[in-house]
Amino acid sequence: MFEQLQDRLAATFATLQGRPRVTEADLEEALRDVRVALLEADVSFKVVKQLVATVRERAIGQQVVQSVSGAQQVVKIVHDALVEMLGSEASPLERATTAPTVIVMVGLQGSGKTTTSAKIANVLRKQGRKPVLVTVDVHRPAAMDQLEALGKQLGLPVRRADPKSVPLDGGDTVIVDTAGRLHIDEAMMAEVESIVAATHPTEVLLVVDAMAGQDAVDAASAFKARLPITGLVLAKVDSDARGGASLSIRAATGIPVKLMGTGEKLDAIEVFHPDRLAQRILGMGDVVTLVEKAQEVVDQKEAEEQAKKLLEARFTLDDFYTQLQQLKKMGPLGDLLKMIPGMGQLAKQLPQGPEAERELRKVEAIISSMTRGERADPSIVNGSRRKRIARGSGTTVSDVNQLLKQFEEMRKLMKQLGGMAKGGRLPYHLPLRR
Amino acid sequence: MSIEQGVGKTRSGLFSRLFGALRKPEEEPVTDEWLDRLEEALLRADLSVSLVDPVMLQVRDVVREGRAKTVPKVLDAVRDALVAVIPPAAEAPAGTPRVILVVGVNGSGKTTFAAKLAKRLRDGGEKPLLAAADTFRAAAIEQLESWAQRLQLPVVSGRPGGDPAAVVFDAIQAARSRGNSVVIADTAGRLHTKGYLMDELEKIVRVAGRAREGAPDEVLLVLDGTQGQNAILQAREFTKAAKVTGLVVTKLDGTAKGGAVFAIANDLGLPVRWLGVGEKAEDLVPMDARAYVTAMLPNG
Numbered sequence: 001m002f003e004q005l006q007d008r009l010a011a012t013f014a015t016l017q018g019r020p021r022v023t024e025a026d027l028e029e030a031l032r033d034v035r036v037a038l039l040e041a042d043v044s045f046k047v048v049k050q051l052v053a054t055v056r057e058r059a060i061g062q063q064v065v066q067s068v069s070g071a072q073q074v075v076k077i078v079h080d081a082l083v084e085m086l087g088s089e090a091s092p093l094e095r096a097t098t099a100p101t102v103i104v105m106v107g108l109q110g111s112g113k114t115t116t117s118a119k120i121a122n123v124l125r126k127q128g129r130k131p132v133l134v135t136v137d138v139h140r141p142a143a144m145d146q147l148e149a150l151g152k153q154l155g156l157p158v159r160r161a162d163p164k165s166v167p168l169d170g171g172d173t174v175i176v177d178t179a180g181r182l183h184i185d186e187a188m189m190a191e192v193e194s195i196v197a198a199t200h201p202t203e204v205l206l207v208v209d210a211m212a213g214q215d216a217v218d219a220a221s222a223f224k225a226r227l228p229i230t231g232l233v234l235a236k237v238d239s240d241a242r243g244g245a246s247l248s249i250r251a252a253t254g255i256p257v258k259l260m261g262t263g264e265k266l267d268a269i270e271v272f273h274p275d276r277l278a279q280r281i282l283g284m285g286d287v288v289t290l291v292e293k294a295q296e297v298v299d300q301k302e303a304e305e306q307a308k309k310l311l312e313a314r315f316t317l318d319d320f321y322t323q324l325q326q327l328k329k330m331g332p333l334g335d336l337l338k339m340i341p342g343m344g345q346l347a348k349q350l351p352q353g354p355e356a357e358r359e360l361r362k363v364e365a366i367i368s369s370m371t372r373g374e375r376a377d378p379s380i381v382n383g384s385r386r387k388r389i390a391r392g393s394g395t396t397v398s399d400v401n402q403l404l405k406q407f408e409e410m411r412k413l414m415k416q417l418g419g420m421a422k423g424g425r426l427p428y429h430l431p432l433r434r
Numbered sequence: 435m436s437i438e439q440g441v442g443k444t445r446s447g448l449f450s451r452l453f454g455a456l457r458k459p460e461e462e463p464v465t466d467e468w469l470d471r472l473e474e475a476l477l478r479a480d481l482s483v484s485l486v487d488p489v490m491l492q493v494r495d496v497v498r499e500g501r502a503k504t505v506p507k508v509l510d511a512v513r514d515a516l517v518a519v520i521p522p523a524a525e526a527p528a529g530t531p532r533v534i535l536v537v538g539v540n541g542s543g544k545t546t547f548a549a550k551l552a553k554r555l556r557d558g559g560e561k562p563l564l565a566a567a568d569t570f571r572a573a574a575i576e577q578l579e580s581w582a583q584r585l586q587l588p589v590v591s592g593r594p595g596g597d598p599a600a601v602v603f604d605a606i607q608a609a610r611s612r613g614n615s616v617v618i619a620d621t622a623g624r625l626h627t628k629g630y631l632m633d634e635l636e637k638i639v640r641v642a643g644r645a646r647e648g649a650p651d652e653v654l655l656v657l658d659g660t661q662g663q664n665a666i667l668q669a670r671e672f673t674k675a676a677k678v679t680g681l682v683v684t685k686l687d688g689t690a691k692g693g694a695v696f697a698i699a700n701d702l703g704l705p706v707r708w709l710g711v712g713e714k715a716e717d718l719v720p721m722d723a724r725a726y727v728t729a730m731l732p733n734g
Contacts, residue, residue: 039483042662045474108660109685109713110541139713141580142573149572149594182688209541213480213662215690236540239625241664264540264570358629 027059030074041242044217047085047251054081085251086274091231091258093120096202099172100132104199106192106227107207108219109180112235114143116207116261117177118150119269124173131156132171136163136195137179139188147177154266163191166199176201183222196227206255207233208246216245217252224253231258234272238263250274317375317407321367365393366403378404462505464497472512479730480662481516481693485700489515506733513727519696520723523680523705528651531563531609532616533642535602537635537676538656539668540623543684545574547656547710548620549581550718555616556587563614565605566591567598567638568622578620585715588614598622598634599641606645619650626671635675652679654707659685659692669698678702684710687717691730 031052038048058077095101103120105113114137121131133151135158137143144160151158161167168174178195181188196204206229208216223229234246237260246257257272367375369392374381381389381404390397462468472493476486492515493508502508536548545568552562564582568574569592582589590608592601602619609617621638624631642649655678657665672678681704683692695706706721 036483036487039477040663042480042664045477108688110543110658112541140577141584142576145573145576146571153572184689209658209661211539211658211661211664211668213660213665213690213694214478215480215660215688216662218689219660236625238627239539239664240627240667241662245662 024060027056027074031056034074034078038244041244042211042213042216042248043244044214044248044252046217047248050251051078051081051085082247083275086247087250087256088275090271090273091256092271093258094202094230095173100168101173101203102168102176102199102201103173103203103205104176104178104192104196104201105205105207105233106178106223106229107180108182108209109140111180111207111209111212112233112261113180113207114146114150114177115264115266116205116233116235116259116269117147117175118154118156119261119266120259121151121156121173121175122154122266123269125154125156129173130171131173131175132169133158133175133177134161134166135159135177136161136166137177138163139179143177143179150266163195164198166195168199174199183219189222189226193226201228203230204228205231205233205258207235208249210234210237210243210246210260211239211241212245214245217248220249220253220255224255229253229255231256233258234260237261238268317367317370317378318372320407321364321375362393362395362399363403366390366395366400369393378407463503464505464508468505469494469497472508475731476512476693479691479693482663482666482697485516485519485697509731509733513724513731516696516727516730517723519700520721521699521703521705523707523721526651526679529646529648531606531614531646532651533602533606533646533649534616534618534652534654535638535642535650535676536618536620536654536656536682537672537678538623538682539625539658540571542623542656542658542661543710544568544623544656545577545581545620546713547654547682547684547708547718548578548618549585549587550710550715551708552582552587552618553585553715554718555618556585561613561615562587563605563609563612563617564589565602565617565619567601567605567619569594569596569598569601570622574620574622581715588612599638602638602642603645606642606649610646626668632671632675635672639676650676653677654680654682655704656682656684657692657695657698659683659695659710660688660690661694663694663697665694666697666701669702669704673702673704678704680705680707682706682708682710683721686710687712693730 034055035048035052038051039045043051055074055077058081059074093103105117105120107113114135117133121133124131133147133156135144135147137147148158148160157170159167159170163178166174166176176195176199178192179188181192183189204227206220206223208220212219220229220232232246232249232255234243234257237243249255250257257274260270260272262268262270366389369389370381374385374389381400386397386400389395390400393400469490473486473490476489477483489512493512496502496511497508502511534551536544536551538544548564552564555562564578564587566575566578566589568578572594575591575594579589579591581587590601590605592598598621602617605617605619608614619638619642621635622631624635626632639650639653653676655669655672657668669678669681681695681698683695683706686692686709692709698704699706706723706726709719709721709726711717711719
């Protein structure tokens, strides 16, 4: 839905191309679209109101820069306002000056505390630390069994403890998994308060479901009022939630988002980069994350070469096939496309969710039924070749037609993007961090 | 627990605070400022913009034309509009044993709901059998078993990492031979964005149909009431993988209102069957659209 923001603005401002000024009425229309898009993304009502006011203030009277359209300019203003609200820098987990570092995990029921606790322990261990997991969830049936089972999978020690006496020995970092609780449950809030008071944590992390709605800000504020919350962990980011609640919590309470959970596997946790999220929210792409992800499966030179090929439209179906193989290791295709600038649109044309994966298998079958010559130059694929490919891949001619058409459109789009890159508007050499 | 008690709990627990701001004396005329606050309250209840905008448009028309002049009259109109969105739940004919599949994303409250529903049906004179078919999440089986033990209900469990469809199959067979009237199967939390998990759900449904023709009779999608507009996307994907017959909204004992369910009911024509209003086994109430909406928008 957030991707729609850009499209909506583009449509709104399409009529304005070439005019020297964006009128107030035009702006109001655009702001209405911004409001709807933000609300649909679960950004809190108050934050939306504030953000719209900020954007209005900045946008009124601004000249449309010649090379940039009014639509893009407003998107930039919205983007900047979003980044300001999210904070612009990643905040890493703190470490205590004298061991042990204590991390207390808190949150509502079902937000993802136990899984996140195990994930954090896993990450810290990889960094050479010696984490111990402690569960004090005496409330939910089998919650302690759950953490124990996760600890076993990781080969990490798990201790069961009474909330009144939490052991802090056995490692250099103690991660305390507490029971899920409602922010209005006085007895439970008092319990967690006493846990925090007794363990002197370096980090008190509030785990928030990425799919959370309008109430998230009130809940987070209530937790913050009782506990020294040091950061948010956004869980279940691998859903298609827009994560507007996280933005709202940061904006309303100032608590920084530190980590995000990106899958069910125990290594699926990432440092949160607010600027990248704002870009992804706006469908502007997240090239940096994409490239980092790619690096896990492709080597750097190859990635650069592929990116270059992409932008120069020298990209063939063969490359596409190779990439599909690598993409499979990197996660759902729709997600990846959203990270590429300008690809939000294409991602939308693709089937979403489970269908996307089935569709991907079909695409694979079609390409692997083509000859090398056909893959290098799809224009030679005539009617009888299409029939053969459809038969060979167990698909229909219209499936083959569709793939070829989409591929051609993608190439065209890439060519435009490549042109923009040379004009200096997009990073031609992708920023590679490692 | 009666409907009144249940919703009463809901009402005092969650809706009163936010909507307290809307309370006005009977004779108070509707002002623009009040209309703005009404809109805010609706949006903050996680009702979708796609519902709130047309409702507000109508409300403003009604007020301008003088058809409703006071706050209670306008609230009545809004409540009527919202109640109309929720389709009535029709009892579908079920086979024996009746098979209820509980599905939803991770952490939405499926296991707790499955246990509560089993207790409620047992208290109503049925003979439920629980099926612990979440073989994926660590200790999910133990969680349902622990509930079953507490409530003294029978449970058929899978092995961790086992085939969830096989657990459902076994449970239906077991119910038949033991004379249980209803099987409530708790499945693993699955994000609607994961194709392989949606395929797995399709398989569970297919295999249930092999154990007893026409099963499952009900597929209940559990939605976390604290979640926002993403619930709509969840519902859309789940209905593609399994024929969802009704919705369950959980965690309504906090301050969240679960308003996203209105857009789901509207878009997909799905009835809301149950509301989860607490952590105890008895904290489950059948949906009553009028009572739910009244709790969201009380006269004060």
